[in-house]
Structures are given as structure tokens and as C-alpha cells.
Amino acid sequence: MSGWVADFALALGVLLALLLGGMWIPFAIGIAGLVSLYFADGLMGFRALGLVTWGSVNSFTLTAIPLFILMADILLQSGVSHRFYIGLTKLVRGLPGGLLQTNIAGCAMFAAISGSSVATAAAIGTVALPQLDQRGYDRRMAAGSLCAGGTLGILIPPSIPFIIYGTFTETSIARLFMAGIVPGFLLAFIFMVYVGIVAWMRPGVAPRDRTHVSLAEKMRALIDLLPFILLMATVLGGIYFGFATPTEAGAIGASLAVVVSVIWGDLTLARFRAALTNTVKISCALLFIILTAFIFAYAVENVGVSQNIARLLVESGLDRYQFLIAIVLMYIVLGCVVDSIGMIVLTVPLLYPAVIGFGFDGIWFGVILVIMVELGQITPPFGINLFVVQGISKWPLRDVNLGCGPYWFLIIGFAGLLTLFPEIALWLPGQMFDR
Amino acid sequence: QTWKGYTFIPSVTHAAYKNLEAMGAEFTKVSGGRIQVRNSAGGQLPVNATSITQAVGEGIITFAQDGFYTGNIQIGALPFLPMLAGNYEEFQKIVALLEPYLQAELDKRGVKLLATYNFPQQTIWATSELTAMDQLQGKKLRVANNPQAQFFQRLGAIPVTLGTPEVASALQRSVVDGVVTASAGGGLLWGDMFKSNYRITICWDNFLIIVNKEAFEKLPADMQPKIVAAARQHADALTRELAQSEITSTEMLKGKGIKMSEPSPEIVKAMTAKAEPVWNEWAKGVGPQAVEALAKARTAIGH
Amino acid sequence: MTVGLDDRRPPRWEWAVDRLIGAGRLGAELSLVAMMVLITLEVICRSFLGFSLTIVDETCGYLVVALLFLGMSYSLREQALLRVEFIINALPSRARAWIELLFDVASLGFAVVILYQMGRLAISSWQRGMVAPTLMETPIYLPQLVMPVGALLLLLGLLAEIARDVHVLAGGAPRVSS
Ligand code: NA
Ligand code: NA
Numbered sequence: 001m002s003g004w005v006a007d008f009a010l011a012l013g014v015l016l017a018l019l020l021g022g023m024w025i026p027f028a029i030g031i032a033g034l035v036s037l038y039f040a041d042g043l044m045g046f047r048a049l050g051l052v053t054w055g056s057v058n059s060f061t062l063t064a065i066p067l068f069i070l071m072a073d074i075l076l077q078s079g080v081s082h083r084f085y086i087g088l089t090k091l092v093r094g095l096p097g098g099l100l101q102t103n104i105a106g107c108a109m110f111a112a113i114s115g116s117s118v119a120t121a122a123a124i125g126t127v128a129l130p131q132l133d134q135r136g137y138d139r140r141m142a143a144g145s146l147c148a149g150g151t152l153g154i155l156i157p158p159s160i161p162f163i164i165y166g167t168f169t170e171t172s173i174a175r176l177f178m179a180g181i182v183p184g185f186l187l188a189f190i191f192m193v194y195v196g197i198v199a200w201m202r203p204g205v206a207p208r209d210r211t212h213v214s215l216a217e218k219m220r221a222l223i224d225l226l227p228f229i230l231l232m233a234t235v236l237g238g239i240y241f242g243f244a245t246p247t248e249a250g251a252i253g254a255s256l257a258v259v260v261s262v263i264w265g266d267l268t269l270a271r272f273r274a275a276l277t278n279t280v281k282i283s284c285a286l287l288f289i290i291l292t293a294f295i296f297a298y299a300v301e302n303v304g305v306s307q308n309i310a311r312l313l314v315e316s317g318l319d320r321y322q323f324l325i326a327i328v329l330m331y332i333v334l335g336c337v338v339d340s341i342g343m344i345v346l347t348v349p350l351l352y353p354a355v356i357g358f359g360f361d362g363i364w365f366g367v368i369l370v371i372m373v374e375l376g377q378i379t380p381p382f383g384i385n386l387f388v389v390q391g392i393s394k395w396p397l398r399d400v401n402l403g404c405g406p407y408w409f410l411i412i413g414f415a416g417l418l419t420l421f422p423e424i425a426l427w428l429p430g431q432m433f434d435r
Numbered sequence: 436q437t438w439k440g441y442t443f444i445p446s447v448t449h450a451a452y453k454n455l456e457a458m459g460a461e462f463t464k465v466s467g468g469r470i471q472v473r474n475s476a477g478g479q480l481p482v483n484a485t486s487i488t489q490a491v492g493e494g495i496i497t498f499a500q501d502g503f504y505t506g507n508i509q510i511g512a513l514p515f516l517p518m519l520a521g522n523y524e525e526f527q528k529i530v531a532l533l534e535p536y537l538q539a540e541l542d543k544r545g546v547k548l549l550a551t552y553n554f555p556q557q558t559i560w561a562t563s564e565l566t567a568m569d570q571l572q573g574k575k576l577r578v579a580n581n582p583q584a585q586f587f588q589r590l591g592a593i594p595v596t597l598g599t600p601e602v603a604s605a606l607q608r609s610v611v612d613g614v615v616t617a618s619a620g621g622g623l624l625w626g627d628m629f630k631s632n633y634r635i636t637i638c639w640d641n642f643l644i645i646v647n648k649e650a651f652e653k654l655p656a657d658m659q660p661k662i663v664a665a666a667r668q669h670a671d672a673l674t675r676e677l678a679q680s681e682i683t684s685t686e687m688l689k690g691k692g693i694k695m696s697e698p699s700p701e702i703v704k705a706m707t708a709k710a711e712p713v714w715n716e717w718a719k720g721v722g723p724q725a726v727e728a729l730a731k732a733r734t735a736i737g738h
Numbered sequence: 739m740t741v742g743l744d745d746r747r748p749p750r751w752e753w754a755v756d757r758l759i760g761a762g763r764l765g766a767e768l769s770l771v772a773m774m775v776l777i778t779l780e781v782i783c784r785s786f787l788g789f790s791l792t793i794v795d796e797t798c799g800y801l802v803v804a805l806l807f808l809g810m811s812y813s814l815r816e817q818a819l820l821r822v823e824f825i826i827n828a829l830p831s832r833a834r835a836w837i838e839l840l841f842d843v844a845s846l847g848f849a850v851v852i853l854y855q856m857g858r859l860a861i862s863s864w865q866r867g868m869v870a871p872t873l874m875e876t877p878i879y880l881p882q883l884v885m886p887v888g889a890l891l892l893l894l895g896l897l898a899e900i901a902r903d904v905h906v907l908a909g910g911a912p913r914v915s916s
Contacts, residue, residue: 018844021837022826024819027845034851046851048482048495050859053852054882055483057806058799063773066805070770170445170478172603242609243785251777276767281818284766284809288819291806294481301480302439304473339820381824432607489868506870506878544866573788581873584792593790596872610784720875 011036030292056294066283067250068115078265087224097199107149121150138205144403151374156184293345310353335376445477550670555681561613766809800881807888856885
């Protein structure tokens with residue numbers, strides 16, 4: 001009994017020390033795993049590394065991660081994203097909040113073809129920030145809308161965190177994707193309502209644009225949106241109508257992005273190669289974390305940690321809502337120091353048995369988890385979206401952090417709403433799969 | 436001494452995992468507490484189902500239920516050959532004569548065979564109407580292994596290989612139209628999506644209970660047979676339990692409205708003839724040992 | 739303006755390391771294109787032409803392994819791996835340099851273990867004549883070979899990082915953090 005506690009405490013201690021000390025995250029996770037293995041089984045413990053690595057990375061499902069990143073990057077490199085944002089601007093400018101609304105609507109739509117929050121925040125942010133700056137928008141409001149809008153990238157499918165969660169828990173990725181649609185667009189709507197209210201109360205944050213947009217211009221704007229709608233329809237429709245599994249949809253999306261970018265954008269061979277290089281750089285960083293997390297998970301499973309934790313939690317006398325609140329608090333704390341993928345891969349193998357033990361729905365928990373990851377992405381000091389938006393805008397990090405504050409509370413409130421009404425997430429997959 | 440137990444079955448509530456736990460407890464008992472056991476279900480350790488034999492050989496896992504060993508031990512695919520065994524008695528004869536071949540191969544990999552057990556008969560399940568073999572034409576069918584794929588290709592079907600976690604969504608979205616599985620296996624997992632079940636027995640799935648040779652041989656000589664006996668006893672119990680579950684599951688699935696039809700003896704005969712070249716091709720591909728084992732099997736069952 | 743250590747051209751061996759890692763990156767990019775094309779073809783064949791290529795599932799698993807192992811040293815070299823920097827940024831630059839050296843040496847140890855174990859796996863699969871239980875019956879050591887190769891590239895990348903750390907400790911300018 002005490003054996004696993006000591007081993008787990010050691011693994012966790014080493015992990016936290018290395019993470020906080022600033023070691024590259026995959027090495028920190030991997031070394032913590034090795035220490036734990038060595039402590040339990042000596043050098044013999046390392047013998048499993050080959051099969052563990054091979055067993056976890058040799059996976060068709062994981063192809064979706066680089067391919068969804070590639071799809072978004074091709075659109076970015078070819079300028080299609082730029083045309084999309086400008087087009088959307090002309091259509092949404094009438095709403096109170098102007099371009100702030102465009103930011104969130106743009107992020108929500110980009111989210112439907114991108115699997116990651118960083119890609120979403122970067123894609124819209126790159127185009128939007130110069131426009132916002134030039135027109136004198138309030139910095140905090142502008143930064144907040146982009147950081148928070150960016151997080152929609154992982155709730156609205158396709159979503160890399162859903163793929164990873166599905167991989168670790170063997171839940172259906174198609175169901176997870178469908179479960180993210182309603183909450184994703186609902187959360188986008190909540191963000192837009194919030195922006196609208198602030199803009200209505202403090203008109204100074206979003207200067208009104210009084211120039212008239214003619215009908216012809218609006219039609220042209222719609223054409224700029226067309227490639228995105230086409231891609232969205234193909235990716236989500238392909239999954240819905242059974243042409244492709246969610247995994248395969250990543251490849252179809254990337255191939256179609258090439259076609260779309262040749263027609264609507266200017267995709268040259270050089271730009272395609274730039275997209276490839278960038279995708280390799282980003283997806284290998286993610287896959288490397290996933291690999292080391294599998295090693296870490298093996299090391300702690302090797303001494304039976306998850307079963308023991310699940311047993312202790314179930315026997316602890318917590319009721320299921322206390323348990324849920326404990327988990328949410330843990331994710332809030334974790335969100336301060338670990339990136340999104342790290343949050344999932346480090347906790348899910350340990351907690352999932354307990355989650356199921358408490359009678360929660362695996363799909364619903366996946367949605368809650370992704371919302372907690374979204375929260376972590378805008379929680380300082382280590383909030384990846386904060387860095388992205390700060391990096392593009394060069395505004396003081398303080399303004400960016402403060403701008404995100406209200407969204408932080410909106411997201412927490414939304415998690416509560418989902419707990420009270422799980423149907424928000426579960427209705428659509430139920431309609432689709434359990435006719 | 437801690438023994439790590441593992442199974443390819445990815446569910447702690449499945450009969451196979453319960454059996455693994457019971458067997459582990461029995462190991463502890465017959466060893467007088469010398470062996471302590473810690474079990475994990477498939478996927479709890481990041482060891483692929485297809486790597487279990489190798490993992491046991493290297494001592495990463497001490498003992499296991501191994502269901503996907505045919506990549507490591509190619510000759511082990513003999514009982515999986517489509518239409519080879521015409522009934523359960525024939526299947527058991529084939530498994531018995533295969534055992535020395537299996538043990539010889541496992542020996543080279545540092546693995547000892549403790550026992551074998553089997554899953555009930557593998558039949559064809561489809562998301563559409565399937566009451567005759569010629570309806571397989573053009574259907575996308577998830578198959579388990581290479582000989583099966585070749586067999587169904589000859590029948591005009593499109594064999595697809597998919598990992599177990601992908602099957603549910605693939606069926607829902609018609610990425611595949613059918614699966615070769617047992618009522619007590621895939622039937623229970625994906626029953627909601629099937630409309631029909633053509634109950635032609637393609638094969639029985641033969642699974643192994645294996646142990647790391649070094650760990651086993653470290654045990655006192657008088658204890659070793661007790662471990663083997665415990666493993667055999669639990670393996671037999673699991674086979675019986677699964678066979679029983681096949682009957683109740685089939686009834687249950689029939690009650691849910693899945694249309695089940697049985698092939699006539701003539702059809703079975705015709706299909707067996709169609710499968711014969713696949714067996715020979717398989718044996719030639721694996722090597723002289725497999726050719727010999729196949730010949731022995733065919734003599735034993737009389738065709 | 740004085741000529742600092744940083745103004746020297748990178749040593750020849752570091753240039754060679756970059757070329758090797760660049761070759762790995764190219765392999766990763768090709769793997770990426772291959773998976774995109776293969777899966778797209780599979781979906782088209784299956785949905786519209788009524789047959790399956792039957793090898794895509796398996797091949798793409800190998801391609802993910804190749805992508806990760808050939809590309810991860812490039813992510814390292816580009817400083818694209820994530821890290822938590824708020825504590826280390828608050829430290830005086832010399833203390834920071836020492837910590838980075840320490841961490842990079844520890845990471846090197848990790849890479850050595852990975853290199854050894856991945857090599858051992860590929861050799862063991864080769865000696866045992868293991869094939870994939872699939873239609874292609876791929877000798878499994880072939881796709882596994884990419885793992886020790888990638889681990890070696892990672893090890894070289896870390897050596898370059900360590901050289902950089904030592905250089906900083908010797909008074910050179912730190913690399914601009916990305
Ligand atoms: Na998305
Ligand atoms: Na954070």
C-alpha cells in the first residue's frame with residue numbers, strides 16, 4: 001500500500017520541480033517517469049520503454065493531430081484566413097462591439113476547421129490585431145476577445161484535446177466531437193453577449209464604424225467566407241454522413257485546404273512547404289509531450305496508482321458533486337503551470353477510473369475537461385493564449401491578462417451550467433447515435 | 436515476488452478480466468503467498484495488444500491473456516483459418532496438435548505457454564440485411580487477420596482492418612458495413628448497430644495464457660505444476676463461461692430484433708472449398724512447420 | 739563595439755548537427771504528406787470506388803512514429819517545445835544559465851536511455867522475426883528503426899544546446915528566447 005504512495009509522491013515531486021524550474025515540458029515529464037520506474041524496478045524498469053513508446057505512438061488515431069494543424073496552417077500561409085476575417089468584418093460590424101464581435105465569431109468559425117486554440121487565436125489574432133490597433137479599440141477588450149475566442153478552437157470540433165482524451169480513455173471521438181458543438185457555439189454566443197453588454201455600457205471600448213457597406217460588398221464578403229463554410233461542411237459533414245472517421249477527416253480537411261487555398265488564396269509551393277515545416281515543428285512538440293506522458297502514465301500505472309487513487313476517492317465519502325468540485329479546483333491550479341495537452345495526459349489516465357466510478361458520463365466529462373483546459377489557456381502565468389496574443393500585439397502582458405479576467409468567470413459559470421444541464425453536451429450525440 | 440498480469444481485453448468488467456484476477460489470486464494461494472499479483476486490463480498499460488507476447492518475453496509483464504499473438508507466432512494463426520474447423524470438436528483437435536509447435540516458438544522468445552482458451556464461434560454481423568453469402572459482394576467487412584481478409588476478398592467483400600476503439604464509430608458512420616465477431620464479443624459491444632447476423636462459423640478464436648519463462652522457472656520445482664494446473668483450470672472455466680455467454684447473448688440480441696440466419700450444410704461445404712486455397716497459401720507463406728501442421732490438422736479432422 | 743563570442747561563426751560540428759536535424763525534418767515533412775495523401779485516397783476509394791486500400795491504417799501508424807521521431811529534434815532546435823518560464827525568468831542570468839545547463843544535461847540522460855531502449859527494441863524485433871499481424875505482414879523492425887535514429891538526432895540536438903549553455907556561462911550572449 002505505502003509502496004505506491006511513496007513512488008507516486010516521488011514521481012509527482014520530480015515532475016513539479018522540473019516543470020516549475022523551467023525544463024522543456026516533455027523532458028520534465030519523461031524524466032519524472034524514468035525516476036519513478038527506476039525507484040520501483042531499478043534499471044529493469046526501463047526495459048518496457050521500447051514497447052511502451054511503440055505501443056503508444058504507432059497509432060492511426062494520432063494522425064489527426066498533425067493533419068488538423070496542417071489544415072489550419074495551409075489556410076494561414078495562403079492568406080485565405082485573412083480574406084475570411086476581412087469578409088466577416090463587413091457582415092458583423094453592425095453589432096454593438098464591432099470588430100470585437102468579429103473576433104469571437106471569427107474564432108468560432110475558424111474553430112470549426114482548426115483543432116487547437118493556439119492556431120485559432122493566432123490565425124484570427126494575426127489579422128485582427130493591426131485592425132483593432134489602427135481603429136483605437138480598447139486594448140483589454142480586444143485582447144480578451146481574442147484570447148477567449150481562441151479557446152473555442154478546442155471545444156468546437158475538430159479538437160486535438162478531444163482526440164487525445166478519446167485515445168487515452170477509448171471513448172468515441174465522433175461522439176466527443178458532436179458533444180462539443182452545442183456547448184462550443186453556446187459559449188461563443190455567451191462571449192458575444194458579454195461583449196455586446198460592455199460595448200453598450202461603455203461605447204468607448206469599441207469605436208463605431210459608420211461607413212456604409214453596400215449589398216454588393218456584402219455579397220463579396222460572403223464569397224470570402226465560402227471556403228471556410230465549404231471546409232467546415234466537409235469536415236463535420238464527412239464525419240456525420242459516414243464518409244470519414246474523425247481521424248480521417250483531418251486528412252480530407254488538409255487535402256481540401258490545399259485545393260481551397262489554390263483557388264481562393266495564393267498557395268505557392270514555397271508556402272505549402274512553409275506550412276509543412278511549421279506543422280512538423282508544432283505537432284512534434286505536442287506528440288513529444290504525448291509520448292512522454294504515456295511513459296509517465298506507464299510508470300505510475302506500473303505501481304498501481306490509478307486503481308488505488310480511484311479506490312481511495314470512491315471510498316473517501318465524497319459525494320459526486322464534491323468530487324467534481326475537487327477535480328475542477330485541481331484543474332484550476334494545474335492550469336496555472338501546465339499547458340493544455342499536459343493537463344489532459346497527466347490527469348486523465350489517473351482520474352478516469354474514478355470519474356466513471358462516481359457514475360459520470362465519459363463523454364460529458366470529456367467536455368468538462370476541455371472547458372477546464374480552455375480556462376487554463378487564459379489563466380496566468382502560464383496561459384498559452386495569453387502568450388500568443390501578447391506575442392502578436394506586443395501589448396503589455398498585464399493588459400492581456402486583465403482583459404481575460406471576465407472571460408475566466410464566464411467559463412467557470414459555463415462549466416456549472418453544463419453540470420446542471422448535461423444535455424447541453426449530450427443531446428446532439430444522443431440524437432445522432434442512439435436513434 | 437510481484438507478478439504483473441495483463442489481458443488484451445480493454446474492460447475491467449469483462450469476464451476475461453475477472454478470470455485473470457481469479458487466476459492471479461489462485462497463483463498467490465498455491466504459492467503460499469510467494470507470488471503477489473497486480474493486474475491491468477487492456478490499454479491500462481500502454482502495451483499494444485499485438486505486443487503482449489514480446490512484453491511477456493522481456494518480463495515487462497509476467498503473465499497474460501494473449502489474443503493477438505499471430506504476428507509474433509505466425510504458426511499460431513492455424514486455428515483462425517477461415518472454415519478450417521467444421522465444428523468445435525475439430526477445433527479442439529487442431530488446438531491440441533498445435534500446442535507443441537506453439538511452445539517451440541514461444542520458447543525462443545522467453546515465454547512459456549500455460550494454457551489455451553477460446554472465444555465462441557466467429558460469425559458475420561452486418562448493419563444491413565445479410566442472409567446469404569453472396570450479399571457480401573461489395574460490403575466493407577472488418578476482419579481480424581490476413582487469411583480472413585483473403586477469404587472475404589475472394590467472396591467479393593472489401594476487407595478492412597480497424598483497431599477495436601475505431602469500430603463503433605466506423606459502424607455508425609458506415610465506414611464498415613459489417614464485422615466478423617462473436618455474440619459474446621463484438622455482438623455485445625456493437626449490438627445496437629447490427630441489423631443481421633449470418634451465423635456461418637468462420638472460426639473460433641484461440642487465445643493463450645502465457646508466462647515469462649524466467650519468472651516461472653525461478654519457482655520451486657514442486658510449485659510449477661501447481662501454477663500450470665491453476666492456469667488450465669481457470670482457462671477451461673473461462674472457455675465454458677464464454678460459451679455460456681454466447682448462448683445467452685445470442686438470445687438477447689435476437690430478442691432485440693437482430694435478424695439471424697443459419698447457413699445450410701451445402702453452403703458451408705461450398706465456402707470451405709473456397710477457403711482451401713487460402714489455407715495453403717497461408718501455410719506456404721509461414722514456412723515448412725506450418726505446412727506440416729496444416730497437413731496434420733487436415734488428417735486429424737478428415738478433410 | 740567589441741567582438742563577442744557570439745559573433746563567431748557556429749563551430750563546424752554544430753553546423754553538421756543542424757544539417758542532420760534538417761534531414762530529419764525533411765523526413766518528417768514527407769511522412770506528413772504521405773499520411774495526408776494515403777488517408778485521402780483511402781476515403782475516396784472506399785466511398786466512391788468501392789474498394790479499400792487495406793494498408794492505410796497500418797502505414798499511417800508507422801508514419802506517425804516517423805513524424806515524431808524525425809521531427810522532434812527540429813522542434814527542440816527551434817525552441818518550440820513548451821516550458822514554464824516565469825520562475826527562471828526571474829532569476830539572475832548566471833543562475834539561469836547554470837539551471838539550463840543542468841536541465842539540458844539531465845535531458846541528455848533521458849535521450850541516452852531512450853536511444854538505448856529504442857535500439858534494443860528494434861534489434862529484438864529483428865532477431866525474433868516479428869511481423870505485423872496485418873495484410874502487409876511488415877517486418878516490424880523496419881518501422882521501429884526510425885525510433886533509434888530519431889533518438890540519436892535528439893541527443894545531438896541536446897549536445898548543441900549544452901554547448902550553447904557552456905558558451906553562455908563562459909560569457910557569451912544568451913540565445914534570444916522565442
Ligand atoms: Na476546433
Ligand atoms: Na494556464
